[in-house]
Amino acid sequence: MQEGKLLKSEIVRLDGEDFYVEKVGFKDWHVCIHSYYLISDRLAEGHTIVEQRWSYEDFCNITVRLEDGTYTLIRQVDVIALVRSFRPIPIDDFDRMAQPLIM
Secondary structure: OOOOEEEEEEEEEEOOEEEEEEEEEOOOHHHHHHHHHHHHHHHHOOOOEEEEEEOOOOOOEEEEEEOOOEEEEEEEOOEEEEEEEOOOOOHHHHHHHHHHHHO
16 A cells, blocks of 8 residues: 555465455544545556445445455554455455454
8 A cells, every 4th residue: 555654564374365464554544534545446446346345334444356356445543454365255255364364
């Protein structure tokens, strides 16, 4: 992610799958929420969206399956977490697998 201050960037192997995990921090929640929507748009740009799910609680949690991978993007007050797979995984399975990586 281009916005924010990099807090974490690593590749993690979990349940036989490799995931890219990145977290970035912001000076306040307002800048974070603005950046969240910029990042969300950029991640899917130029890709066909196969499946997606938004959180209807605050619209700051999205999981998207593209042709080449699946990712989740979550805003946590002033931090944005991204977890991305290296192959497309159905959203229900991906959310279950990625949950421990978000914290």
